[in-house]
Amino acid sequence: MSRYVYSLVRCVPDPRTGEFINVGAVVGDPATGDWAMRQVSNEGRVRRLASASDLEVVHGFLARVGLEIDKCRALLDGGESPNIEESWLQSLFHDHRNIVQLSAPLPIMASGSEQALDMIFGNFVIDPELASRKDSITKYAILARIRESYEAARIEAPYWKSRAEVHVGRHVTSRVDFAIGNGKIVQLTQGWSFQRATVEDLSTQIKAWAYAIGRLRNAEESRVISPDGKVSTIEAGVEVEAVIAKPTNPTQVEVFEEASQVFDELQIKVRDFDDAAKVGQRAAELLRN
Secondary structure, three states: OEEEEEEEEEEOOOOOOOOOEEEEEEEEEOOOOEEEEEEOOOOHHHHHHOOHHHHHHHHHHHHHHHHHHHHHHHHHHOOOOOOOOHHHHHHHHHHOEOOEEEOOOEEEEEOOHHHHHHHHHHHHOOOOOOOOOOOOOOHHHHHHHHHHHHHHOOOOHHHEEEEEEEEEOOOEEEEEEEEEEOOEEEEEEEEEEOOOOOOOOHHHHHHHHHHHHHHHHOOOOEEEEOOOOOEEEOOOOOEEEEEEEOOOOHHHHHHHHHHHHHHHHOOOEEEEHHHOHHHHHHHHHHHHO
């Protein structure tokens, strides 16, 4: 479980009276960049309170927030650092005091943004047509599960580094989700979700990451640099793990099969999302050896 922060999005047709209706929620983990937004699927109750012009203002706000979150997710999918911090949600709360208002940001513990939204909607937002559904497993849920595995294995914080960079040779650099070790890296772990709505660029991202791992496997001079600037050594035979969410449709399967060949060639251990606990267990064994 990770700490998320959330705000309810409210439509307030007449700010003088203070009467409002919750129309959605924004939630995120600033540490990982796992942000999400959800709005009610049935606006019948909203229309009984708000005018068409009021709804246009609400829709415009939700669209702008959604675009910001989409940009953040695109950065993360491309291996970049998240660009949305908790202060962003605080700013939305302070800056919107008219037809659109937000509740003061509050913390919530969840394993992913979608689970957090499920809890928020279940308690605070009335959505008559919200159908029960099995949510896709996102990369952010995978990363949360991996972190939980390290914590369960009682690996001390100084021994694991998230979003570190692997430098191979003089010009090849790739970001990795987790690097485990103290001075010398014994395990690299990457999360991949093949359940993304669009997988067009996933194959390219995996190949770029695999290129650096391949150069590492060829015993080129390499090092790992953590976000705080600490440098660790790494050897060609380091164990590399990939925790995945398996595909659920033919397009996703095609990308997964291509990635599986890459994983096999590079001797990467592939574990299903439900087996992520074994990553932490294995890391603990490697640190003891």
